[in-house]
Amino acid sequence: MKKLLQKDKNNRLIVKKFEIQRIILKSIILNLNYSQMIRWKAILMLTNLPALSSEIRIINRCIVTGNKKRVNKLYNYSRMVFLKLIRSGYISGIKKSSW
Incomplete structure (x- = not known):
């Protein structure tokens, strides 16, 4: 990694x-x-x-895991790490969107 x-x-x-x-x-x-x-x-x-x-x-690779799939362009985290950071409260102001 x-x-x-x-x-x-x-x-x-x-x-x-x-x-x-x-x-x-x-x-x-x-x-x-x-x-x-x-x-x-x-x-x-x-x-x-x-x-x-x-x-x-x-x-583009995730900063934490080094994964190159499903990387968020704004934060440079993979999808799974991004969700963990949101749920733990390190990233605030993000809401789940509903269509």
């Missing part, structure tokens, strides 16, 4: 490191005012970036 959380933290640091470079290269690729050669070089530079620097590679 700790190994997976540490791996996820390292992946997030890699994504953060290359984020600005990816945004710049993508904007160059989509800008039709540049010549085709410049845009082609930007595509090549984008493909040479590490695969782990892509934002798609990030996996």
Whole structure:
């Protein structure tokens, strides 16, 4: 569990490191005012970036259990841990919704 959380933290640091470079290269690729050669070089530079620097590679995991399924986006807890925290009173202001 700790190994997976540490791996996820390292992946997030890699994504953060290359984020600005990816945004710049993508904007160059989509800008039709540049010549085709410049845009082609930007595509090549984008493909040479590490695969782990892509934002798609990030996996949301629960802080407590390390589970990657059913993770709440606001609190980064899995469904079961989130319910336990609400019932024990650590998170207040949450009500059960009824349709």
